[in-house]
Amino acid sequence: MSKRQEYRVIPLTKGFVTIIDAKNFRRVNRHSWRVHFSAGTRKKHGEPYARATINKKDVYLHRFLYGLKDVKLHVDHKNRQTLDNREENHEIVPFHVNIKRQRPRKCHK
Numbered sequence: 001m002s003k004r005q006e007y008r009v010i011p012l013t014k015g016f017v018t019i020i021d022a023k024n025f026r027r028v029n030r031h032s033w034r035v036h037f038s039a040g041t042r043k044k045h046g047e048p049y050a051r052a053t054i055n056k057k058d059v060y061l062h063r064f065l066y067g068l069k070d071v072k073l074h075v076d077h078k079n080r081q082t083l084d085n086r087e088e089n090h091e092i093v094p095f096h097v098n099i100k101r102q103r104p105r106k107c108h109k
Contacts (some may be wrong), residue, residue, distance in 0.1 A: 007086060010050065010061075018050040018083040024065060033061060035083075047082045061085050066092060 006022035013034040020028055031052040038046035050061035062075040062085050076091045077084060 005086070005088070012048075012050055012083075016048055016083065018061060018085050020061075020065070020085045021087050028061065028064070036060075049082050050085065062090060065090070068092070071095075 007019050008022050008025040010018050016035040033050045033052045035048050036051040076093050078089050
């Protein structure tokens, strides 16, 4: 029988929430997280992401969890739910792999 994973919910601004593994809660909860929408993707306001300002820099939660500073590495959300920040939903991949996995963008005329 597999060990049951525990998760925590982190409230964001505008009524949004993100979920993380319980083991990361203390480190994540030290910061004030807000919802941020990516620019111009498939929805009117883009995809929602959890973001905080840490040491005067904007940091995405999915990158913060792994301490990623290399811009060539990306965190792919396997289930495409950008506010699901559990480790089982993440895969660290190079930029070109992440781009290849994106949904096709609709062109609005």
